[in-house]
Amino acid sequence: QVQLVQSGAEVKKPGTSVKVSCKASGYTFTGHYMHWVRQAPGQGLEWMGWINPNSGGTVYPQKFQGRVTMTRDTSISTAYVELSRLRSDDTAVYYCARDQGLGYLPDYWGQGTLVTVSS
Amino acid sequence: DIVMTQSPDSLAVSLGERATINCKSSQSVLYSSNNKNYLAWYQQKPGQPPKLLVYWASTRESGVPDRFSGSGSGTDFTLTISSLQAEDVAVYYCHQYHSTPYSFGQGTKLEIK
Numbered sequence: 001q002v003q004l005v006q007s008g009a010e011v012k013k014p015g016t017s018v019k020v021s022c023k024a025s026g027y028t029f030t031g032h033y034m035h036w037v038r039q040a041p042g043q044g045l046e047w048m049g050w051i052n053p054n055s056g057g058t059v060y061p062q063k064f065q066g067r068v069t070m071t072r073d074t075s076i077s078t079a080y081v082e083l084s085r086l087r088s089d090d091t092a093v094y095y096c097a098r099d100q101g102l103g104y105l106p107d108y109w110g111q112g113t114l115v116t117v118s119s
Numbered sequence: 120d121i122v123m124t125q126s127p128d129s130l131a132v133s134l135g136e137r138a139t140i141n142c143k144s145s146q147s148v149l150y151s152s153n154n155k156n157y158l159a160w161y162q163q164k165p166g167q168p169p170k171l172l173v174y175w176a177s178t179r180e181s182g183v184p185d186r187f188s189g190s191g192s193g194t195d196f197t198l199t200i201s202s203l204q205a206e207d208v209a210v211y212y213c214h215q216y217h218s219t220p221y222s223f224g225q226g227t228k229l230e231i232k
Contacts, residue, residue, distance in 0.1 A: 045161075045169065045212055045223040061220030095168055105159055105216045107180070109168035 002026040004096050004110035011116045017084040020113045022096030029077035030054040033099035035106045036070060036081045038092040046092075050099065051079060086117045121146050121215050125224035131232040138200040140227045142213035147193045150217065157217035160189055160198045163226075164209045172211075173198065205231065 007021040022034065036048040049060035051070040058070045069082045079096055094113045097106030122145040132138040148157045156176035161169035171180045173189035176196055186201045200207055208231060213224040 044225050045214075047221040047223070059219060063220070097168075100171075100174070102174070103155075103157055103216050104221065105157075105171075105174055105214075106169075107171050109170075112168055 002098060002108040004098060004108060006094075006096060006110040006113045009114040009116070011118065012086050014086055014088060014117055014119055016086055017082055018086060018115050019080055019082040020094050020096075020115070022079045022081075022110050024077045024079070024098065027098070029072075030074055032101055033104065034070075034072070034079040035097045035099060035104075036068075037095045037097055037106065037109075039095070039112075040089070040092040043092075048081065048094075050104065053079060083115075086115075088117050091115065091117045120220055121148065121218060121222055123213055123215055123222050123224040125211075125213055125227050127227060128225070129228040129230065131230045132200075132203045133232045134205065135202050136232075138203050138207070138229055140198045140211050140213075140229070142191075142196040142198070142224050144194045144196075144215055146217075148215045148217035149193050156192055156196070157215060158189075158191070158196050159214045159216065160187075161212045161214060161223075162207075162209045163212065169212065200229075203229075203231070 003025045005023045012018050030053045033050045035050045051058045053072045072079045096110040098108045100107040124143050126141045158176040160173040163169045177189045188199050190197050210226045210228050212226050
């Protein structure tokens, strides 16, 4: 069965960076894009971009360009998202989500990683 | 950018009754080339990640009970739960994957009356 297991919670200071991992199993990692979506406490969902694990190609919305980097390590079926120059409003649960493959649509989601940015 | 607006923000329905959630996009999410609406619905329960319920506006994801149905086209969409069960208490989000940046509605909180 498809599983996405993310790394544990992080506490970071403003201005620093955080890197979250997402280990995939139960399917061919390079066969499906991987999305990243975040959710601030008590708020809605915000799409951060996707990575093509096969080519390494990425698409980021303008809001995050210059601050977000998505990478992957195909040898261990793991995707990563790194967010730099953290601010307090980056405090959120960060989710990885596998693309369904029919359109750019997440189907299976990881359990989420809480990133808290606080001085 | 496409803005997704859901209504209502919250909804209380009696067990066994129908629940209806609406979603409006600021631009059409219909691709004329394949006549598909790039609109999905997710269910999120507290402390859990979202779960995909419906895609292409009206196609139910495998394993989703048939009391959940999606309809609509272009800019106006609806998620209907035909007979509310206790386990349906959750926040529901519509999502457009027509064009980047992909976006979600603000969510509709569904409770039992």
